[in-house]
Amino acid sequence: EVQLVESGGGLVQPGRSLKLSCAASGFTFSNYGMAWVCQAPTKGLEWVASISTGGGNTYYRDSVKGRFTISRDNAKNTLYLQMDSLRSEDTATYYCASYGGYWGQGVMVTVSS
Amino acid sequence: DVVMTQTPVSLSLAIGQPASISCKSSQSLLGTSGKTFLNWILQRPGQSPKRLIYQVSKLYSEVPDRFSGSGSETEFTLKISRVEAEDLGVYYCWQGTHFPQTFGGGTKLELK
Numbered sequence: 001e002v003q004l005v006e007s008g009g010g011l012v013q014p015g016r017s018l019k020l021s022c023a024a025s026g027f028t029f030s031n032y033g034m035a036w037v038c039q040a041p042t043k044g045l046e047w048v049a050s051i052s053t054g055g056g057n058t059y060y061r062d063s064v065k066g067r068f069t070i071s072r073d074n075a076k077n078t079l080y081l082q083m084d085s086l087r088s089e090d091t092a093t094y095y096c097a098s099y100g101g102y103w104g105q106g107v108m109v110t111v112s113s
Numbered sequence: 114d115v116v117m118t119q120t121p122v123s124l125s126l127a128i129g130q131p132a133s134i135s136c137k138s139s140q141s142l143l144g145t146s147g148k149t150f151l152n153w154i155l156q157r158p159g160q161s162p163k164r165l166i167y168q169v170s171k172l173y174s175e176v177p178d179r180f181s182g183s184g185s186e187t188e189f190t191l192k193i194s195r196v197e198a199e200d201l202g203v204y205y206c207w208q209g210t211h212f213p214q215t216f217g218g219g220t221k222l223e224l225k
Contacts, residue, residue: 035214037162045154045162045205047214059212099209101152101164101173 002026002102006094009107012086022079022096022104030054030074033099036081038092039106048094049081063089086111115139115208119217127225132193134220136206141186143210150209153182153191156219157202165204166191198224 008020020036036048049070050059058070069082079096086109093106116139126132142149153166164173166182169189179194193200201224206217 037216044203044219045156045207045216047207047216050212050214059214061213095161097162101167103154103162103164105161 004096004098004102004104006096006104006107009094009109011110011112013113014087014111016086018083018086018109020081020083020094020096020107020109022081024077024079024098027098027100027102029072029077029098031100034070034072034079035097035099036070036079037095037097037103038090039095040089040092043092045095046092051079083109088112114213115142115211115215117206117208117215117217119204119206119220121220122218123221123223125223125225126196128198129195132196132200132222134191134204134206136184136189136191136217138187138189138208140211142189142208143186149185151182151184151189152207152209153180154205154207155200155202156205157199160202162205196222196224 003025005023012018033052035050038046038048051070055072067085071080088111091111093108095106096104118137120135142151149169151169154162156162165176170182181192183190203219203221205219
């Protein structure tokens, strides 16, 4: 069974950092590009960042460039999102998704003082 | 950025009725590879998104064949031949051809 399990979310103050993880199982993780997608409360889906199979190519939406870093460890079948200089507008549920179509259950990030 | 415009915003249908959702992009989604990276996903109430269709018209293996996708370039359609109770939720189109990748605003399917 394919599973993507996110962790690392929580409540954090503005300007602080958080690192999300996404543990993959049930498929060959290293064969798929991966993405982070977020959803603010009661809003639609918004793409955040993507990474190629080997990790050599990364892409970000403008609002997170320079603050967020997507990375992966294919030996550990894990995707990461390092989130620095967090802002209140980053408050959302963050999903990891594979380009094979699988989605995790999501992890909530709340940025508030 | 590529703007994805979905219509209608909401649909209220009885079980057994057909459904049609439109997704229009502000520029062609035909990539240099010759592939069109237009996906459809469904988010049921309180759940994470689930995959339905990729590259315009290819159904994932677990998706019932009452779902179909069509279109090209800038205009795409998701159809459900006969709506069932498990189909309620919000449908999103998602383009992966251009960065930043972008989603449509969503179409909420409710049961009448």
